[in-house]
Amino acid sequence: MQSTRLLITAQRYSSASRINHLLRRSLTISNSTIKINLINSTLSPVALNLRSCTTSGLLSLTRSDLINVRQHLPVRYASSTTLPLYKRIALPALSPTMETGTLRSWSKQVGDRISEGDILAEIETDKATLGFEAGDEGFLAKILIPGGSKDVAVGKLCAIIVEKEEDIAAFKDFKDSTSASPVKKESLDEKTTPSDKTVEKESDPVKKDDSTNTKQQQTAPTRSEIVNDRILASPFARKLAQEREINLELIEGTGPNGRVVVEDVEKFIKQGSAKAQIQVKKGKDVQTTPSKTAKQCKETAAGYNEQVSELQAANARRVTESKTTIPHYYLTIDIQLDEILKLRNKLNDKLTPKSKDSKDKTSGITIKDFIIKAAALACKKRPETNSVWMDKCIREYETVDINVAINTEAGVLVMPIIYNVDQKGLSIINTELSQLSKKASTGTLNGDELEMGTFTITNLGMYGITNFSAIVYPQQSAILAVGGVETKLLLSTDSPKGFRQSTVLNVTLSCDHRVIDGAIGAQWLQEFKQFLENPGSMIL
Amino acid sequence: MKSILRGGNRVLISKSTNVYTNLALERYLAENIKHQPKTRLLLLWRNQPCVVVGRYQNPFAESDIKYLSEKQIDLARRYSGGGTCYHDLGNLNVTIVTTREDYNRKKNLHWIVNTLNEAFNLTLHVTDRDDIFLDTFKVTGSASRLERLYAYHHFTLLINSYLNDLRRSLKSEDQMKITSKATSSVRSSVLNLADRNNSITYEKTIALLIEKFFQWNNEKTTTSCDYIDPLLYYEHIKDFENELKSQKFLYQVTPPFVYTIEHEKQPIEISVSNGIITDIKGNDSIIDKKNFLGQLFHGVYHNIQKLNKT
Numbered sequence: 001m002q003s004t005r006l007l008i009t010a011q012r013y014s015s016a017s018r019i020n021h022l023l024r025r026s027l028t029i030s031n032s033t034i035k036i037n038l039i040n041s042t043l044s045p046v047a048l049n050l051r052s053c054t055t056s057g058l059l060s061l062t063r064s065d066l067i068n069v070r071q072h073l074p075v076r077y078a079s080s081t082t083l084p085l086y087k088r089i090a091l092p093a094l095s096p097t098m099e100t101g102t103l104r105s106w107s108k109q110v111g112d113r114i115s116e117g118d119i120l121a122e123i124e125t126d127k128a129t130l131g132f133e134a135g136d137e138g139f140l141a142k143i144l145i146p147g148g149s150k151d152v153a154v155g156k157l158c159a160i161i162v163e164k165e166e167d168i169a170a171f172k173d174f175k176d177s178t179s180a181s182p183v184k185k186e187s188l189d190e191k192t193t194p195s196d197k198t199v200e201k202e203s204d205p206v207k208k209d210d211s212t213n214t215k216q217q218q219t220a221p222t223r224s225e226i227v228n229d230r231i232l233a234s235p236f237a238r239k240l241a242q243e244r245e246i247n248l249e250l251i252e253g254t255g256p257n258g259r260v261v262v263e264d265v266e267k268f269i270k271q272g273s274a275k276a277q278i279q280v281k282k283g284k285d286v287q288t289t290p291s292k293t294a295k296q297c298k299e300t301a302a303g304y305n306e307q308v309s310e311l312q313a314a315n316a317r318r319v320t321e322s323k324t325t326i327p328h329y330y331l332t333i334d335i336q337l338d339e340i341l342k343l344r345n346k347l348n349d350k351l352t353p354k355s356k357d358s359k360d361k362t363s364g365i366t367i368k369d370f371i372i373k374a375a376a377l378a379c380k381k382r383p384e385t386n387s388v389w390m391d392k393c394i395r396e397y398e399t400v401d402i403n404v405a406i407n408t409e410a411g412v413l414v415m416p417i418i419y420n421v422d423q424k425g426l427s428i429i430n431t432e433l434s435q436l437s438k439k440a441s442t443g444t445l446n447g448d449e450l451e452m453g454t455f456t457i458t459n460l461g462m463y464g465i466t467n468f469s470a471i472v473y474p475q476q477s478a479i480l481a482v483g484g485v486e487t488k489l490l491l492s493t494d495s496p497k498g499f500r501q502s503t504v505l506n507v508t509l510s511c512d513h514r515v516i517d518g519a520i521g522a523q524w525l526q527e528f529k530q531f532l533e534n535p536g537s538m539i540l
Numbered sequence: 541m542k543s544i545l546r547g548g549n550r551v552l553i554s555k556s557t558n559v560y561t562n563l564a565l566e567r568y569l570a571e572n573i574k575h576q577p578k579t580r581l582l583l584l585w586r587n588q589p590c591v592v593v594g595r596y597q598n599p600f601a602e603s604d605i606k607y608l609s610e611k612q613i614d615l616a617r618r619y620s621g622g623g624t625c626y627h628d629l630g631n632l633n634v635t636i637v638t639t640r641e642d643y644n645r646k647k648n649l650h651w652i653v654n655t656l657n658e659a660f661n662l663t664l665h666v667t668d669r670d671d672i673f674l675d676t677f678k679v680t681g682s683a684s685r686l687e688r689l690y691a692y693h694h695f696t697l698l699i700n701s702y703l704n705d706l707r708r709s710l711k712s713e714d715q716m717k718i719t720s721k722a723t724s725s726v727r728s729s730v731l732n733l734a735d736r737n738n739s740i741t742y743e744k745t746i747a748l749l750i751e752k753f754f755q756w757n758n759e760k761t762t763t764s765c766d767y768i769d770p771l772l773y774y775e776h777i778k779d780f781e782n783e784l785k786s787q788k789f790l791y792q793v794t795p796p797f798v799y800t801i802e803h804e805k806q807p808i809e810i811s812v813s814n815g816i817i818t819d820i821k822g823n824d825s826i827i828d829k830k831n832f833l834g835q836l837f838h839g840v841y842h843n844i845q846k847l848n849k850t
Contacts, residue, residue, distance in 0.1 A: 094686065102721070104596055104795070117688055124723065127622030127670065128645075128684040129595050148795060150721045252646040395675070444716075447727040452676070475676075 083174070084167040086141060089159040091152050092132060094125060096250045096268070098154055101125035105147040106159075108140050111168060114161060121147070121158070138163050142171040233260035240265045315413075322471045326389075329518065330469045332508040333525045335532050337485065340370050341503060343535045351427065367485070367505075368404075369430045372457060374531035375480055376400040376421035377538055379455055382524040385478045386454045389514045399423075401453030403473070404433060406440045414440045415473075417453045452476070461485060467506040477512040478521070480528075505532075544768065547574035549757040551750050551765040554585035559616045559627065562587060564780035565770045566635050567619055570685070570692045572776075575639045582753050583635035583694075584746050587627040589702075590614035591709050594622040594683060598722040598794045600714045605841070613709060617790055620694065622683030623725030626709050630700035630732065632745060636693050643691035645670050645682060652680070652697070655752045656745075660737045669726070672697075677731030699742050700734040720797030791815045791838040799837070801848040810844065812837045 091101055104122045108114060119131040120140070138161040145158045152158070157176045162168060233241070233248050237260045241248050244265075251268045253260035308316070348364035379386040379400045387396040400422040403415040416436040418429060439445045452475045460468055461484035470481040483506040492500040507528070511521040531538050544552075552569070554562050562585045573581060590613055591603045599605060599615060602624040608615050627633065636648045646666065653664045653672060664674050672680035672695075682695040710727075734740045754762040770777060783789050792815030799810040808822030810832070817832050817840070832840055 102596070102723075119688075124596050124621045127594070127620070127682055128686055129619065129621040130686040131688065133688045148721055252644060252650075254647075254650045258647060448729070451729065 083170055085163060086167070086171065087136065087138065087161045088157055089120065089134075089161060090155050090157050091123070091145075092130075093154040094128060094130060098125055100151045100153055102150045103145050103147060103152050103158060104129075106143060107131075110140050110143055111165075112140050113165075114138050114140055134161070136161070139165050139168055141168045142174045144174070144176055232258060234262065237262045237265050244269060318474060319471055321474050325474070326472050327513040328469075328472060328510050329513050329521070330508055330510050331518070331521050331525055332467060332506065333529055335505045335507060335529050336490070337367065337503045337505050337532065340367065340532050340535055344370065347426070365426050365430050368459065369426050369433065370532060370535070371480075371482060372402055372404065372418065372421055372429055372433070373424075373426055374528050374538065375455065375457055376402060377531055378524050378527040380422050381527045382520055384516050384520045385511070385524050387477055387515050388454075388475055389477065389512060394515055397454040400455060401451075403453045403456040404436070405456065405458035406437055408441050408443070414445060414450065415456060416440060416445055416449045417451050419453075456480070457482065461505075467508050469508050470510050472510050472512050477515040478524070479510045481508045481510065483507065544766075544773070545569070545573045547576035547579060548764060549579045549581075549754065549759040551582045551584070551753055552768045553746065553766070554583065555767055555769045556771070557586060557588045557629065559587040559590040559592060559614050560781050560784045561770045561777070562633070563592075563616060563618055563784050564777040565768070565773070566692065566694070567685075567780050568773065568777045570635075570637045570690050571687070573637070575637075575690050577639050578642060579638070580642070580753075580757055581635075581637040582749070583633075583637065584749065585633045585635075586629055586631060586742070587633070588614070589626075589628040589705065589709075590616055591624060591626050592616045592618050593624045594723055594725075595619055595793075596621060596723045596795055597624060597725070598718055598720055598797055599790065600794075600799075600841070601712055601718045601720070601722065601797075602715075602725055603710055603712055604708070605838075606845075608709060611709075613705075615790060616784060617793065618683065620683035620685040620692070621723060623681060623723065624710060625681050625696050626701070626706040627696065628701050628705065630698070630702065630734075630742065632697040632699055632742060634695055634697060634749070638691060638693075640686060640689055640691050643684070643686060643693065645684060645693050648693050649680070649682065649695070651752075651756050652695075652749075655748060655756075656733070659748050660733070660740050662733070662736060671728070673728075674731055674733070674736060676729065678728035679731055679733055697745070698730055698732050699740060699745055700732050703730060703732065706730065714799070717800050718797050719800070720795055722795040722797060787836075787838065788815070791836070799844070801844060803847050808847075810837070 091103065094101075102124045104124050106121045107119045108121075114120065114134045114137060116134060116137055118134045120134050121132045123130045123132050140159060141162045142160040143158070144160070145152055145156065160171050160174060162171070232253060232255075233251075234255065237251075238248065240262060241251070241260075246265065246268065248260055251260045251264050254264055255261040344365055344367065351364060383396050384394075386400055387394050399420050401417055401419045402421045403417050405413060405415050407413050416439070418424070418432050418436070421429065424432075436445070436449060439449065452473065455476060456470070456473055456479040458470050458479060459482040461482055463484075465483055466486065467483035468481050470479045472479045485503055485505050488502055488504045489499045490502045490504075491498065494500070507525070509521055509525055509528075516524075554565060556562055556565070566583060566585075569581065569583065589611075591599075591608060593599050593602050593615070595618060597617070599617070603615065605615070607613075625631075634652070638644075649666045649670060649672060653666055656662055657664055662674060664672050664679065667673055670682040671678055679698045680695045682693060684691060684693040710725075733745075750765050751762070753759075754764075794812075794815060796811070796813040799812060801808050801810070803822070806822055808820065810817055811819040811821070815836050815838065817835050817837055820829050820832060831843070837844075
C-alpha cells in the first residue's frame with residue numbers, strides 16, 4: 001500500500017535523484033517478483049542521464065496500472081540481514097483504552113500453515129474474548145508469548161509468521177529485541193495516524209478498490225475502514241477533536257443517532273486516550289525514545305526498580321484522581337479529651353467484669369471508638385459532609401458508613417468499612433473494629449469489608465505525628481485526620497494556679513470545597529469537638 | 541425456517557429457560573445470521589436458577605460447587621470472557637449481536653441506561669468497566685465475544701432476582717485455596733431494579749426494550765420481533781449445547797491452577813492442568829498420591845475436601 005503511494009509520488013517528481021530514492025524505497029518494500037512488463041527484469045534505479053528510459057515506463061503508467069502493480073505486491077514484510085522475510089504478529093488493541101490483554105491459548109502450533117482468516121490465538125481482555133485471526137497466509141515460525149500469559153502489553157510481539165515453510169527453522173532462537181513499540185502495524189482497531197491524513201486522501205480511491213479484494217486484514221487496515229463512513233459528530237465536537245488531533249472514529253458517540261458530542265470528546269481525552277495518541281502520533285520516534293530514555297536513566301542514577309503491584313497501582317490512581325479532581329481545603333481544631341477519658345474508664349470498668357469468657361481479650365472501648373462515633377453523629381448533624389459531588393448533583397448518603405484506615409504490620413494500608421455507625425453503640429463499634437483489625441493484619445479482609453463508605457477516618461498519632469492533612473477519597477467529600485494525643489498546659493481561670501493540665505487531641509478535617517463550604521466544615525468540627533468534650537451530648 | 545437467520549434490525553426472545561440451550565442459541569445465531577453493517581440483533585432471554593462463569597474462570601473459585609449441586613442450580617461456562625453471574629427468572633439477559641466493526645459496548649450500555657432512566661425514573665450510570673450501577677450497587681455485568689465477522693455483547697439486568705440465593709451461590713470458600721491465572725470476578729454489591737422502583741417487572745422491561753430498540757436503530761418497521769423456540773432448531777444448536785453441558789468444557793477448560801489444602805497441619809499443593817491433577821506437593825507419607833494423580837480434579841474434589849478437614 002505504501003509502495004503504491006511511493007510509486008504515485010515517484011510519478012510526480014521530475015528530479016532523477018528523487019525518483020531513485022523513491023524507487024529504492026519501493027524496492028525494499030516490495031519483493032522482486034513483479035510480473036509487469038515495466039522493465040526487463042526488476043525495477044532499477046535510474047542513472048542521471050537516463051531519465052527517459054526505464055523510469056519513463058514507470059512514469060507513464062496510469063493510476064489504474066499502478067493499482068495493478070500494487071495488487072502484485074505482497075503486504076509489508078520485515079527483513080534483516082540474517083533472517084528471511086517475516087511478519088511480526090503483535091497483540092492487537094480492541095479499544096483505544098486497552099493497554100494489556102491475556103493471551104489465553106494458541107490455536108496454531110509452530111510449523112502449522114496459516115490461511116487467511118484462520119484463528120491464531122484466543123485473547124481475553126476487559127471481559128471480552130477474541131479469536132485473533134491471521135491477517136495473511138504463511139507458516140507459524142515462532143511463538144514468543146506462550147499461552148496463558150497474563151497482562152501482555154498491547155503491541156507486544158507475540159509470534160512470527162513466514163511466507164515459506166523452509167524459513168521456519170531460522171527463527172528457532174528468535175528473540176524480541178525491539179523495545180515496546182506502539183501498536184500500528186497489526187492493530188485490528190480503527191486508528192489512523194494524523195500525520196498520514198494527507199496521504200490518505202490520495203490513497204483513498206486506491207484503497208476502495210483494494211478493500212474489495214483484500215478484506216480487513218491488511219497491514220494498514222485502518223485506512224480502508226473510514227472511507228465509506230461518515231462520522232456523525234456535532235460541529236463543536238469535530239472542532240475540538242481536530243484541535244486535539246483526535247480521530248473521531250475512536251470516540252463513542254452518545255448523542256442522538258450515535259452522534260459524537262463535546263462531552264464524548266472530553267471524556268475520551270480524560271480516559272487516557274492521551275497515551276494512545278502519543279503512541280500513534282510519534283510513530284517511528286517512539287521506537288527510539290523509549291530506548292533513549294532508558295539509556296538516560298541508566299546513566300543518571302542507579303536504583304532498584306520495584307514492580308508496582310496491582311494494589312499499589314490502584315491506590316496510586318485513586319489518590320491522583322482525588323488530588324487532581326477534588327478541591328481540598330483543611331480545617332484543624334484541638335480537642336480536650338479529659339471528659340472522654342473519664343467516661344471511657346467508667347464504661348470499661350462496667351464492661352470488663354461482665355465478660356467471663358476467657359477467650360474474649362477485649363481491651364475495652366478505646367478513644368478511637370469514641371472518635372468514630374462522634375464523627376458519625378457530626379455527619380448526621382451536617383449532612384453535607386456525608387455527601388459526594390456527582391457533577392450535576394450532590395448525593396447525600398442516607399447512612400453514615402465510615403472507612404477506618406488501618407496500617408497493617410506488613411505495611412499495607414487498608415480501609416475497612418463500618419456500616420451505619422450513627423446507629424451503632426460504642427461496644428459494637430469496638431467489636432467490629434477489633435475484628436477488622438485482626439482480619440487486616442492477617443490479610444483476610446473480604447470485598448464487602450473493603451467497600452467505599454461515606455466518610456473516612458485516618459490516624460497517625462501512634463507515630464508521634466501531631467497533626468496532618470489527609471486526601472479525600474473519590475466517592476466521599478471529607479476525611480478526618482487524627483493526630484497524636486499530647487498533654488498540654490492550658491490557661492484556666494477556674495484553677496487556682498491559673499492553668500491546668502489537659503490531654504489534647506489535634507484533628508484536621510479535609511473537605512471537598514464543591515460540596516462542603518468552609519462554614520459547614522467548621523460547624524462539623526464544632527459538633528465533633530462538642531461530642532468529645534461533652535460526651536453526654538452524643539445521646540441527644 | 542431459514543428466515544430466522546435473515547439480517548436487519550431484529551428482536552428475538554427465547555422461549556427456553558435452559559441456560560445451555562440459550563447460550564447455544566446465542567452462539568448459533570451470532571455465527572449464522574446474515575450480518576448487515578449498521579444493524580443489530582437483540583436477543584432477550586432468561587434462565588432457571590444457574591451460575592454462569594466466564595470463559596477463562598475457575599468455577600471452584602467463583603461459586604460454591606457443593607451448594608449448586610445440592611440445590612440443583614446449573615453451572616455453565618459461557619464463550620465470552622468476564623466474571624461470574626447468577627441467573628434466575630428475575631434476571632434478564634440481553635445480547636446485542638453486530639458485525640465486528642460495529643461492536644461498541646458503551647453504545648449499547650448507554651442506550652439501556654437512557655431507556656431505563658427515562659421510563660422508570662432511575663439514576664443508572666455506566667462505569668469504566670462497562671458495568672451499570674445504580675448509586676453504588678451493580679445491576680448489570682457485561683461480557684463479549686469477538687470473532688472475525690461478528691461480535692456480540694451480552695449483559696444481565698437484575699430486575700427481580702433472589703439476591704440471597706445469588707450471594708449464597710457465588711460465595712466460594714475455595715477462593716483462598718486457589719492460585720491461578722484465571723480471570724477472577726470483581727465482586728460488587730448488587731441491587732434489583734424492582735427494589736428501587738417497584739413497578740418494574742420483567743414483562744414491562746422487555747416490552748420497553750423492544751419498543752425502544754427499533755427507535756434506537758432508526759428502524760421504521762417495528763415488527764421484526766419474534767419469540768423463538770430453540771427446540772425447533774435443535775439440530776443446529778445441539779453441538780454447541782452438548783459442548784456447553786460437557787464436563788470437559790465446564791471443568792477441564794479452566795486455566796491451570798494450584799489448589800492448596802491443609803492436611804494434618806501440613807500444606808499440600810495440588811496442581812491441576814486441563815482439569816487433571818498433574819502434581820501434588822506436600823508431605824509424601826500422609827496422602828496416598830496414587831488415588832489422585834492423573835485424576836480429574838472435579839471427580840475427586842469431594843475426597844480432597846475430606847482430606848482438608850482431617
